[in-house]
Amino acid sequence: MRIRPLRIAVDLMGGDFAPTNELLGALQAMVELKQRAVEIVLLGHRERLREVAQKLAISIEHLPVLHTEETIEMGDDPTEAIRLKRNSSLVRAMELHASGEVDAVVSTGNTGAILAAATLTLGKVHGVSRPTLGTLVPTEQQRPSVLLDVGANVGCKPQHLYEFAIMGSVYARELLSIERPRVALLNIGEEETKGTSTLREAYRLLKASYLNFIGNIEGRDILRGTADVVVCDGFVGNILLKFGESLAAAWRARLRALGQRGLWRRLLLWLFRPTLRRLLREFDYQNYGGVPLLGVRGVVIVGHGRSTPLAIRNMIFRAHEAIQRALVQRLEAALQVSPVSA
Amino acid sequence: MRIRPLRIAVDLMGGDFAPTNELLGALQAMVELKQRAVEIVLLGHRERLREVAQKLAISIEHLPVLHTEETIEMGDDPTEAIRLKRNSSLVRAMELHASGEVDAVVSTGNTGAILAAATLTLGKVHGVSRPTLGTLVPTEQQRPSVLLDVGANVGCKPQHLYEFAIMGSVYARELLSIERPRVALLNIGEEETKGTSTLREAYRLLKASYLNFIGNIEGRDILRGTADVVVCDGFVGNILLKFGESLAAAWRARLRALGQRGLWRRLLLWLFRPTLRRLLREFDYQNYGGVPLLGVRGVVIVGHGRSTPLAIRNMIFRAHEAIQRALVQRLEAALQVSPVSA
Numbered sequence: 001m002r003i004r005p006l007r008i009a010v011d012l013m014g015g016d017f018a019p020t021n022e023l024l025g026a027l028q029a030m031v032e033l034k035q036r037a038v039e040i041v042l043l044g045h046r047e048r049l050r051e052v053a054q055k056l057a058i059s060i061e062h063l064p065v066l067h068t069e070e071t072i073e074m075g076d077d078p079t080e081a082i083r084l085k086r087n088s089s090l091v092r093a094m095e096l097h098a099s100g101e102v103d104a105v106v107s108t109g110n111t112g113a114i115l116a117a118a119t120l121t122l123g124k125v126h127g128v129s130r131p132t133l134g135t136l137v138p139t140e141q142q143r144p145s146v147l148l149d150v151g152a153n154v155g156c157k158p159q160h161l162y163e164f165a166i167m168g169s170v171y172a173r174e175l176l177s178i179e180r181p182r183v184a185l186l187n188i189g190e191e192e193t194k195g196t197s198t199l200r201e202a203y204r205l206l207k208a209s210y211l212n213f214i215g216n217i218e219g220r221d222i223l224r225g226t227a228d229v230v231v232c233d234g235f236v237g238n239i240l241l242k243f244g245e246s247l248a249a250a251w252r253a254r255l256r257a258l259g260q261r262g263l264w265r266r267l268l269l270w271l272f273r274p275t276l277r278r279l280l281r282e283f284d285y286q287n288y289g290g291v292p293l294l295g296v297r298g299v300v301i302v303g304h305g306r307s308t309p310l311a312i313r314n315m316i317f318r319a320h321e322a323i324q325r326a327l328v329q330r331l332e333a334a335l336q337v338s339p340v341s342a
Numbered sequence: 343m344r345i346r347p348l349r350i351a352v353d354l355m356g357g358d359f360a361p362t363n364e365l366l367g368a369l370q371a372m373v374e375l376k377q378r379a380v381e382i383v384l385l386g387h388r389e390r391l392r393e394v395a396q397k398l399a400i401s402i403e404h405l406p407v408l409h410t411e412e413t414i415e416m417g418d419d420p421t422e423a424i425r426l427k428r429n430s431s432l433v434r435a436m437e438l439h440a441s442g443e444v445d446a447v448v449s450t451g452n453t454g455a456i457l458a459a460a461t462l463t464l465g466k467v468h469g470v471s472r473p474t475l476g477t478l479v480p481t482e483q484q485r486p487s488v489l490l491d492v493g494a495n496v497g498c499k500p501q502h503l504y505e506f507a508i509m510g511s512v513y514a515r516e517l518l519s520i521e522r523p524r525v526a527l528l529n530i531g532e533e534e535t536k537g538t539s540t541l542r543e544a545y546r547l548l549k550a551s552y553l554n555f556i557g558n559i560e561g562r563d564i565l566r567g568t569a570d571v572v573v574c575d576g577f578v579g580n581i582l583l584k585f586g587e588s589l590a591a592a593w594r595a596r597l598r599a600l601g602q603r604g605l606w607r608r609l610l611l612w613l614f615r616p617t618l619r620r621l622l623r624e625f626d627y628q629n630y631g632g633v634p635l636l637g638v639r640g641v642v643i644v645g646h647g648r649s650t651p652l653a654i655r656n657m658i659f660r661a662h663e664a665i666q667r668a669l670v671q672r673l674e675a676a677l678q679v680s681p682v683s684a
Contacts, residue, residue, distance in 0.1 A: 140595045152530055154538060188494055188580040195577065196496060219584030223592040235537065236578055238530040240585060242561030247589070250565040253482045258617055265617055272614045275600055275607055 005037040008319050009093040009102040012044030013071045014109025016305040019044050020052050025312025041102055043068050043089035068092050078112030094121035097298045104299035104319035108307045122298040127335030131295035132164050135241050139225030146172050146229050150241040153234035158201035161231050167294040168229035169211055170334045174325040180212045184227035187216035290315035292322050299323055347379040350661050351435040351444040354386030355413045356451025358647040361386050362394050367654025383444055385410050385431040410434050420454030436463035439640045446641035446661035450649045464640040469677030473637035474506050477583050481567030488514050488571050492583040495576035500543035503573050509636040510571035511553055512676045516667040522554045526569035529558035632657035634664050641665055
């Protein structure tokens with residue numbers, strides 16, 4: 001029986017603009033979630049937080065801050081970092097989650113370190129070989145798709161891809177409200193015989209499963225939204241994710257260059273700016289904010305290092321949603337169903 | 343000693359809009375290249391050409407058309423097709439090239455079939471394990487990069503990637519006029535230890551080579567133009583290529599949707615259309631037209647099935663350029679240099 005309110009731990013030290021954006025986003029979520037009886041626990045270096053708070057003309061004295069001495073940097077080796085920096089905001093947050101003091105962890109830090117710390121501290125859900133990280137991809141349809149793995153699970157076996165498909169499917173159903181998500185394998189052709197032997201075997205597993213498997217899709221089908229869940233090896237997923245993240249910047253650069261040629265064009269560009277900005281936002285992968293790390297025994301929301309305060313606020317809301325939808329329990333249940341049964 | 347004029351064979355039957363676009367593009371090139379003493383040989387089904395020509399109100403009677411009875415379709419199995427359809431425009435064009443009657447082949451047909459027919463009929467350049475197809479990628483810089491392999495060479499070994507790097511480098515130097523092309527491996531991190539064992543071994547080979555190897559780059563560096571030659575396995579390359587090709591369409595769809603909301607926005611969109619169209623064109627991979635198939639003993643320019651007449655005209659010019667720059671001979675020479683020597 002739960003007698004305490006829901007609690008979400010926020011790692012304030014992870015991102016590129018930490019702890020400023022993290023603090024601002026957490027504060028906003030804190031105000032909004034108060035009436036829903038959700039508490040936020042902040043983890044970070046108290047002195048650095050004080051400095052930042054002072055600049056922002058706010059006080060952190062009344063806030064639930066847990067002081068952590070160390071910080072895991074973006075460049076740190078993940079396994080090394082979590083072994084050596086035991087008193088970092090990330091490791092401490094995971095420990096709070098493992099001991100049941102909080103119900104979720106939100107972090108914008110070193111993705112590899114989050115993955116390692118979560119797997120090591122929380123453990124894996126029964127039936128999961130490798131926890132996975134997905135990303136939301138904008139599509140021509142009105143709703144995004146889930147692309148996974150993008151968490152650098154390189155050299156996946158058919159069974160891994162199969163598990164990613166199950167986890168992605170549960171995620172799409174529970175957090176994107178897609179009742180029967182269409183699952184596809186990302187391949188270089190639609191035919192069953194295409195691609196590597198790993199993909200052919202994964203195809204076979206998925207075809208025999210209870211999932212709504214629609215077969216192979218190609219690179220061009222991702223943005224069309226042909227599938228709700230797109231499954232691939234972490235190598236391909238990571239390259240696609242980073243390519244996708246660079247698109248908005250490339251467009252902005254080219255638009256700026258075009259705007260410099262002639263007054264009329266510059267005027268038009270200025271008038272058109274709000275529309276363009278909106279469009280670029282749709283294609284800006286960063287705005288989708290955090291995604292849950294799937295397959296660990298806990299709710300861990302991973303965000304981009306460059307997350308804005310709004311993105312961080314959204315991550316905290318997503319954590320709340322994942323707790324409420326019992327994401328971990330549903331993942332575990334889905335993975336217990338044997339491949340060939342309904 | 344060459345006593346006849348240069349001759350380029352154009353497969354008229356390959357593309358999605360064949361033979362109309364192919365015929366129009368070839369006619370334009372024919373007129374422009376006449377003064378440079380370059381002859382074009384057209385291969386296709388004479389009756390179908392007559393029908394198309396009639397609709398266009400032109401005559402093909404005076405044109406150098408070589409009648410071919412069969413056509414290799416986009417859905418055909420490549421090796422099957424070139425074995426059974428000996429009298430197809432594609433196979434016949436390759437045979438003309440192999441026997442020295444023409445100096446280059448241009449085709450917008452089934453890519454797999456072009457690859458198979460070229461490799462089988464022309465043979466491979468000494469030192470090449472697998473011929474490769476690249477694509478030009480627009481960048482934030484003013485010039486495109488070469489991404490290869492995108493020709494579906496799946497499961498590449500380190501030696502294959504190493505050869506792709508050499509061939510891409512020669513291509514960038516000879517056809518893009520980049521003196522010392524920066525070569526990079528596409529990976530999930532910049533460190534030498536990242537990615538698969540294949541990539542680590544390829545890294546070692548490239549580091550020891552005479553190429554201007556700048557190390558690993560990530561997905562986000564492609565559009566930045568960090569490297570002139572981006573080397574990857576055909577699986578990743580194919581997915582990236584098709585994802586890239588779908589971008590312009592996705593943007594157009596979203597812009598159209600935005601334009602439907604409100605009169606002011608629609609007016610702005612209309613005013614802004616020429617600028618946007620120009621921008622979209624830059625990102626429309628199809629406009630880069632054909633790329634040479636690298637590593638076969640001949641000049642073979644492969645184009646997109648949906649090539650416009652202009653794209654086909656450009657492909658013929660590119661074939662001419664490749665002949666003049668002695669691309670095949672230079673590839674062969676570059677591949678003879680041992681990895682560790684200068």
